[in-house]
Amino acid sequence: MYYDIIESPIGPILLAGDEKGLKHLNFLQGKKRIEVPADWVENKDFFREAARQLEAYFLGELKSFDLKLAPEGTDFQKSVWKALCEIPYGETRTYKEIAVSIGKPKAYRAVGLANNRNPIAIIVPCHRVIGSDGKLTGYASGLDVKEFLLKLEEKKV
Known part of the structure; x- marks a missing residue:
């Protein structure tokens, strides 16, 4: 490696x-x-x-990454990570919306766990997932980092 x-x-x-x-x-x-x-x-x-x-x-000059990715995880985790990559730059989704998008509408807690285990932060944009009440929820690297990334994207939309 x-x-x-x-x-x-x-x-x-x-x-x-x-x-x-x-x-x-x-x-x-x-x-x-x-x-x-x-x-x-x-x-x-x-x-x-x-x-x-x-x-x-x-720098706010790139909104979509074009890199070869090879995250390691379960099939469920990979389906969540793929769904995260479909969240447009500058937008957010809830855990429930991600669960619905992968065909597992009741699995929003499992989506949260898969989101937390995302091995490729930023590029697989787990920071774009928020709570159903619109509030920022846990981020493995800290809510300050999540807030920074969301504000960065908000300014450049």
Whole structure:
């Protein structure tokens, strides 16, 4: 597995993946940070395009990512993550709306768990999912990061 650490307005971001695609985008600050395993190999060139697209996103110049993704998870989780990718830039959906969109209308709690286990933050936009009351709900990297990302997109719509 290759990795790189890039700087962003919300702190350092870890990118990791292999020839199949990007497997992880994690914040190195917050509750859900991960440590780089000893057997991963640093490779800035491998992530050059991902870093370029993320920089453009943070500048408000990119609204849709075009990267090869290879998240690892259950079939249910992957169906949720796919639905997250269909939420348009600058918009939000509720957990229930995601559950309905994947054909499991009563599975909104399971959607929340899958959302929390999303290994590719920002690009698979779990930050765009909010509570049914319109309030920001948990975000593995902290509500301040979620709020930052939503405000970034709000300003650039």
